[in-house]
Amino acid sequence: MRSSIHLTAREQRITWQLLEILHSSLDLHEVLRGAYGALCQLLPADHGALCVSLPGDPTAYDWAVADLPPELFAGYAALAPHDFVRSAVIAQPNVVLRDSEMLPRGAIERSLMYRRSRELGMRLEQAMAVLLAVEPGWHGGITLYRDRQRPFSDRDRALMQQLAPSIAAATRSCRRFGDSVRRGDALEAALRREGMEVLVVAPPAALLSRSAGAEALLERWFAPVERSASALPMPLADALAAAAAAPASCTQAAPWVRRTSDGELRVVFVPFVERGRKLWVLELREGTAVAAAPAVWRERLTERQVEVAERVLRGWDNALIAEDLACTPATVKKHLQRIYDALGVPSRTALMVHAAQRG
Structure with a gap:
């Protein structure tokens, strides 16, 4: 990760874990929950929330992470106009803000949001948040809270600012894919990625849908005896079975590769959960015979x-x-x-x- 701040060995390890989590799935809730866990290791917090706005209603939210008292959400509609965190980040999208940059301390302590949180036994003494303006019409949000008066530092703010674009990009990919699945054309978002074909598979090997160029690609790389009209080619089915059997601690299966003297086919297996049903997205990309190191x-x-x-x-x-x-x-x-x-x-x-x- 490009960074203008020096990371300790521990921070570097957790940052790479976070990046792996962001690339490990197309399920929005799974990605954001994993991201929150890594964020709290890098930026210790007592409470937090990660969300995206709901389609057609940017004032309502799908809370992927809600590490806050449930009672706070029960009356949030009335509290929303008094939520100084929400008001501040909406005014400055994609900019990480700390509570000291949202309101003066006295105004925070007089706010309805602060007083209500104390009534619920949660002291929202410090906050750091960012609104991710992912695409026109909808957005995501990250908020971290501390119960004690231990302010988030300049370094905390800089680290979260540098991580925010990666979280926004992963949120965008998950949201686009989820929306297209609900509309019935699960490949629409993924096909925008240049140079890639996609298969959507229901375990163990049933082909649900494929991108327009996928069939021609499969014909180029797999012999007729390996292929079936309604199922994955046998080598890919075997690789998918291995990916599905991998321990839960493995964030992403190793790519499957077939090579010739002229080039290679690289296949990445990405799990996706749609309404409780476990599916797999296979991303197929052709490449040259040599991959150059940066x-x-x-x-x-x-x-x-x-x-x-x-x-x-x-x-x-x-x-x-x-x-x-x-x-x-x-x-x-x-x-x-x-x-x-x-x-x-x-x-x-x-x-x-x-x-x-x-x-």
Whole structure:
């Protein structure tokens, strides 16, 4: 992540976990709940809320995270005009604000919102929030509260400001996909991503829908004996079964890759929950035979480490990398650990995110 503030090793680890969570699913609630957990490790808070406005009514909210007394929400319609946090962030969208930048301290303590929270046994002494103006007509929001008079620091504000665009982008992707599923064309949002085809699959391997160019792509990369009109090609079905069986702690399955001398097909498996039904979105992307490492990596890695990193970016596992570089999987594993240490990333997924963010 590009950052103008120095992150400790712990902060760097949690930040990469947060980025992995944001890329791990297209289910809005799952993503925002995971993001909130990571945020509270980086920016300790006693309470918080993450939400998006509801379609057709920007004053009503879908609370993905509501770590606040339920009684506060029961009467929120009457409190909303007196919510100094909400009023402040609406006036300055996409800007992280602390309570000291919202109202003078005396005005906060006289506000109905502050007094009501104290009646409910919750002391909203400090706050930090941002309104994410994701797209015209709707928005998201992040608010963190502290019960004690321990202000959020300048550094806290700067860190949240730098994380906000990534959270907004993930929120946008989830919301677009969810809206299109509800309209019956689950691929509409995903198809806007240039150069990618998409399959929507119901486990174990039933094809529910596909993008316009997906069938031609499948014909190019899979032999007739591997394909079925209503089901995934067998190699992808096997890879999906492995992804579905992975432990819950795995935020994203490793990409499946098929390569030829001319190029490769890379398939990413993304879980999606629609009205309680577990589906999978398969993102298929064709690429050239070589994936180049970002230039800045070459300043930090040895030539051999660059070769390993480039093959990781192509989605290869350790055994395939070892075969291609004529070494052992154990040697590849050692190279990978040195790569992670040199670049300050904790995992394969984080390495891919790191490369994508550097173009």
